[in-house]
Amino acid sequence: MMVPVRCFTCGNVVGEHWEEFDERANEGDEDPQQVLDELGVDRYCCRRMLVSHTDLVDVVSPYQ
Numbered sequence: 001m002m003v004p005v006r007c008f009t010c011g012n013v014v015g016e017h018w019e020e021f022d023e024r025a026n027e028g029d030e031d032p033q034q035v036l037d038e039l040g041v042d043r044y045c046c047r048r049m050l051v052s053h054t055d056l057v058d059v060v061s062p063y064q
Helices: 015-026 030-039 044-052
Strands: none
Touching: 015 030, 015 044, 030 044
16 A cells, blocks of 8 residues: 655645545545544645545556
């Protein structure tokens, strides 16, 4: 799994929030905006980084 470690724009560390955000937002029970608010991710660039990230490992290497 490729995890976004730092925000490309501001350099803040966002990797520490990725797993919890991914689990909670992809279940569909919670709104991604609320999850980011609860995790304390306030900057727009960092929020965009987490919301727009897509794991490509499964697509790139389907034969494991």
